[in-house]
Amino acid sequence: MKFLERIFLVDILKGLLLTLQYTYSRTYTEQYPTEKPKVAERYRGAPRLNNDPETGETLCIACDLCAQICPEDLIVVGVQRDPESRKKVLTTYTFDTSRCLFCGLCQEVCPTNAIELTQDFELAAYDRKTMLWDRERLEKGWDRIDYGKTYR
Amino acid sequence: MIEETVLDIRELEINMGPQHPSTHGVLRVKLYLDGERVTDCECIIGYLHRGVEKISENRSYIKCVPYYDRTDYVAAVSNALGYVLGVEALMEIEVPERARCIRIMMTELNRIASHLLWLATHALDIGAMTVFLYCFREREEILKLFEALFGARLTTHAFRIGGLWKDLPAGFDETCRDFIDQFPDRVDEYEQLLTKNRIWLERTKGVGVISAEEAIDYGLSGPPLRGSGVAYDLRKLRPYAGYEDYEFEVPVGQNGDTYDRYLIRLEEMRQSGQIARQALDRMPDGPIRGKVPKIPKPPVGEYYSGIEGPRGELGYYIVSDGSAQPFRVRIRPPTFISLQALKRLVQNHLVADVVAIIGTLDIVLGEIDR
Amino acid sequence: MEFLLSYVVIPGVKIVVLVLVLSGAVAYLTLLERKLIAFIQVRLGPNRVGPYGLLQPIADGIKFLLKEDIVPSRADKLLFTIAPAISLVPAFIVFAVIPFGPPDMFAGLLTTVLSWFFEAATVQAVVANTIATGGIITDFNIGVLFILSVSSVGILGIILGGWASNSKYPMLGALRSAAQMVSYEVALGFSIIGVLLVANSLSLVEIVQRQQSSGVWYFAAQPVAFLLFFICGLAETNRLPFDLPEAETELVGGFHTEYSGFRFSLFFIAEYANMIAVSAVAVTLFWGGWLRPFPSVQWLWFLDIVPPVLWFVLKVFVFLYVFIWIRGTLPRFRFDQLMQYGWKVFLPVALGNVIVTAVLLLLVRTG
Numbered sequence: 001m002k003f004l005e006r007i008f009l010v011d012i013l014k015g016l017l018l019t020l021q022y023t024y025s026r027t028y029t030e031q032y033p034t035e036k037p038k039v040a041e042r043y044r045g046a047p048r049l050n051n052d053p054e055t056g057e058t059l060c061i062a063c064d065l066c067a068q069i070c071p072e073d074l075i076v077v078g079v080q081r082d083p084e085s086r087k088k089v090l091t092t093y094t095f096d097t098s099r100c101l102f103c104g105l106c107q108e109v110c111p112t113n114a115i116e117l118t119q120d121f122e123l124a125a126y127d128r129k130t131m132l133w134d135r136e137r138l139e140k141g142w143d144r145i146d147y148g149k150t151y152r
Numbered sequence: 153m154i155e156e157t158v159l160d161i162r163e164l165e166i167n168m169g170p171q172h173p174s175t176h177g178v179l180r181v182k183l184y185l186d187g188e189r190v191t192d193c194e195c196i197i198g199y200l201h202r203g204v205e206k207i208s209e210n211r212s213y214i215k216c217v218p219y220y221d222r223t224d225y226v227a228a229v230s231n232a233l234g235y236v237l238g239v240e241a242l243m244e245i246e247v248p249e250r251a252r253c254i255r256i257m258m259t260e261l262n263r264i265a266s267h268l269l270w271l272a273t274h275a276l277d278i279g280a281m282t283v284f285l286y287c288f289r290e291r292e293e294i295l296k297l298f299e300a301l302f303g304a305r306l307t308t309h310a311f312r313i314g315g316l317w318k319d320l321p322a323g324f325d326e327t328c329r330d331f332i333d334q335f336p337d338r339v340d341e342y343e344q345l346l347t348k349n350r351i352w353l354e355r356t357k358g359v360g361v362i363s364a365e366e367a368i369d370y371g372l373s374g375p376p377l378r379g380s381g382v383a384y385d386l387r388k389l390r391p392y393a394g395y396e397d398y399e400f401e402v403p404v405g406q407n408g409d410t411y412d413r414y415l416i417r418l419e420e421m422r423q424s425g426q427i428a429r430q431a432l433d434r435m436p437d438g439p440i441r442g443k444v445p446k447i448p449k450p451p452v453g454e455y456y457s458g459i460e461g462p463r464g465e466l467g468y469y470i471v472s473d474g475s476a477q478p479f480r481v482r483i484r485p486p487t488f489i490s491l492q493a494l495k496r497l498v499q500n501h502l503v504a505d506v507v508a509i510i511g512t513l514d515i516v517l518g519e520i521d522r
Numbered sequence: 523m524e525f526l527l528s529y530v531v532i533p534g535v536k537i538v539v540l541v542l543v544l545s546g547a548v549a550y551l552t553l554l555e556r557k558l559i560a561f562i563q564v565r566l567g568p569n570r571v572g573p574y575g576l577l578q579p580i581a582d583g584i585k586f587l588l589k590e591d592i593v594p595s596r597a598d599k600l601l602f603t604i605a606p607a608i609s610l611v612p613a614f615i616v617f618a619v620i621p622f623g624p625p626d627m628f629a630g631l632l633t634t635v636l637s638w639f640f641e642a643a644t645v646q647a648v649v650a651n652t653i654a655t656g657g658i659i660t661d662f663n664i665g666v667l668f669i670l671s672v673s674s675v676g677i678l679g680i681i682l683g684g685w686a687s688n689s690k691y692p693m694l695g696a697l698r699s700a701a702q703m704v705s706y707e708v709a710l711g712f713s714i715i716g717v718l719l720v721a722n723s724l725s726l727v728e729i730v731q732r733q734q735s736s737g738v739w740y741f742a743a744q745p746v747a748f749l750l751f752f753i754c755g756l757a758e759t760n761r762l763p764f765d766l767p768e769a770e771t772e773l774v775g776g777f778h779t780e781y782s783g784f785r786f787s788l789f790f791i792a793e794y795a796n797m798i799a800v801s802a803v804a805v806t807l808f809w810g811g812w813l814r815p816f817p818s819v820q821w822l823w824f825l826d827i828v829p830p831v832l833w834f835v836l837k838v839f840v841f842l843y844v845f846i847w848i849r850g851t852l853p854r855f856r857f858d859q860l861m862q863y864g865w866k867v868f869l870p871v872a873l874g875n876v877i878v879t880a881v882l883l884l885l886v887r888t889g
Contacts, residue, residue, distance in 0.1 A: 012351075015851045026564070040299040041321065104303060117303075280852065345851065349853065503857075504854075
């Protein structure tokens with residue numbers, strides 16, 4: 001029996017049958033630039049500095065916790081003390097995405113949910129300077145290259 | 153001059169890697185060939201050295217975790233588990249039952265993902281390139297589960313000291329069950345393509361044979377050791393993270409060759425699916441994070457936390473001097489130790505077998521070089 | 523005039539057409555391979571250049587032509603340069619003796635076209651001269667031998683290419699290919715002998731005609747020989763599971779590691795042209811060439827609507843499909859196993875097949 005199976009190449013024919021079945025079945029390819037993949041809700045992508053949706057003021061209370069927890073020390077929070085109310089006020093905020101591990105510790109530690117890693121994953125840029133995000137870009141997002149349009 | 157060189161018969165010295173399609177990263181193997189037969193070989197590593205151990209000496213205990221995703225990047229979840237368990241043991245933190253359940257489930261899914269990547273590349277090295285893409289198809293499903301729970305696919309930053317970052321997302325249970333249900337059929341498909349295929353048999357049987365004694369002497373662990381017939385599995389021998397409550401078998405080989413190691417890993421994938429299903433079934437409600445101080449400062453002491461990673465015994469030897477940063481974290485990477493057996497395994501094999509043996513050791517250079 | 527027409531102009535036109543068609547076929551064979559392998563692997567394959575990636579081969583060709591041509595500094599420049607040509611030319615020459623259709627297939631067309639320009643006597647003479655070689659460039663009476671001898675020259679290109687690169691991986695690839703191709707050619711040759719015995723001729727046209735007159739395609743009369751021929755054909759064309767000379771995961775690129783640009787593309791074209799050549803020879807010897815299925819069954823006359831050339835192309839296509847399909851399924855042999863199979867299995871079986879066939883034929887023919 002085993003000998004017959006060897007002669008008639010049963011093992012090899014079985015494999016060929018499997019691949020034949022798959023030849024005419026559905027493909028799994030995601031056509032990435034034209035078809036955006038849907039990433040999970042808690043995906044850790046591009047950082048964003050959130051504003052209060054009602055007042056438009058920044059949610060950041062300049063507590064510096066994110067800068068302290070960051071393993072790569074890539075967050076720099078600029079603080080100024082308001083002379084009248086004696087409260088800390090956020091002046092600048094830089095986030096170096098080129099060194100980021102996307103570990104999510106900053107958003108985990110933030111008491112006001114000001115810094116958040118969003119579902120946006122297209123972070124490629126043409127130079128390193130562009131990867132250094134300042135406060136304005138963290139709040140508004142940036143004009144990235146839309147690969148879906150330029151690349152058919 | 154010319155006559156001398158003509159008569160001079162030498163071994164052919166050939167560099168396999170660091171850029172070579174099947175050295176799985178940046179391993180460089182210097183082969184000494186007599187014809188196509190390997191007489192000697194020398195592994196040269198360190199091309200991916202990033203000093204992870206040194207980095208961890210300058211980071212607080214919490215900040216260390218994401219770096220260990222990047223040592224063995226194929227099994228990031230297992231790496232996180234090993235370290236987190238070590239710190240928890242040092243600080244005597246109680247982890248809630250639900251978190252323990254999720255940890256085991258995800259670690260086992262990670263074992264499947266890691267073995268799938270191994271099977272994919274191993275089969276590709278031996279020439280069966282279709283298996284590669286079939287495996288990646290299933291791995292994709294697991295990575296989607298990782299993404300849904302951890303928020304990242306590869307460098308997951310899976311576990312936090314004392315528990316998890318977030319609870320299971322909505323709908324996770326069903327997708328996970330769907331995957332576990334259909335996964336054994338997919339393993340059958342790989343088997344249909346490879347297990348009985350005569351070419352596969354000839355390429356793997358009797359290749360890279362190592363006896364049980366020798367395997368122990370070389371310090372092998374994981375599938376390379378079990379392939380030689382030693383039932384050494386830390387999940388059974390020294391249960392951690394709650395593995396004592398789960399039922400599973402530890403597959404063991406007989407001949408210690410590449411084919412046995414292949415069968416063992418396939419069986420381990422099935423078993424891991426079973427463990428993940430058990431974890432899903434018993435999933436209790438409750439908190440997912442124990443009580444952990446904001447800045448963990450373990451008492452002065454040391455702890456060796458060894459877990460059964462997909463590639464073998466993965467150890468974290470953590471020394472604390474009572475401050476917020478570890479005094480020393482030494483990682484015991486399983487494949488760094490199994491790679492030294494390569495010199496012994498490839499002796500008198502052909503060049504093509506070197507590729508198969510590197511594949512069967514399932515090395516990850518990120519872990520070897522750290 | 524008649525001589526010029528029948529032996530220079532008409533064959534010349536045929537050769538030009540054949541080379542063009544063959545180049546196109548090779549280009550689209552690469553696309554077919556990539557697409558089919560992609561479908562086997564549940565992917566999409568090339569789909570960005572043109573609809574369904576149909577212009578991909580053209581883009582690839584342009585890329586090959588525009589790429590920098592690198593010659594390694596220590597390479598043997600002359601051999602390095604001519605090696606691709608040595609492997610390419612025989613791959614194309616083989617097609618000179620392969621019949622694509624029946625000998626008289628162009629007779630009617632030829633008569634009409636020629637009668638526009640020449641008087642009846644010349645036309646008649648020319649048609650009479652070329653009637654025997656309608657669907658074929660030249661009908662040797664030693665066609666099979668010609669194919670065997672020419673295709674072995676192609677191996678030289680691979681060996682020289684690997685040697686001239688003066689690099690270690692290509693050299694290993696060249697050594698492998700030398701051993702592999704030489705040993706598999708022996709079994710290949712012996713597997714053909716069975717067919718020759720049955721057909722009683724070395725001319726490919728006659729072999730097909732015998733299959734027509736006997737009503738049996740020779741794969742049925744010589745199943746063992748067919749299987750051997752197919753397997754050895756895979757080995758001769760360096761296809762998986764025998765693609766050791768260029769085993770990517772072992773030898774990086776094998777004999778063409780150091781080649782780039784246009785020179786590499788010549789090797790590439792040669793490999794695919796060889797694939798087509800082996801398929802075409804297999805179809806001619808074993809699957810009835812241009813004949814329709816069941817050539818002697820009368821009530822299947824409606825199959826005759828499809829012209830013979832199309833039958834031929836269709837059969838070749840089936841073979842190419844199987845080649846690619848096998849590549850998408852099987853792992854690769856190891857070098858020593860390959861040699862073992864070649865010398866210890868295929869060669870004895872082929873020899874046995876020859877002996878058994880000869881004895882049987884002797885018994886049948888002597889009554």
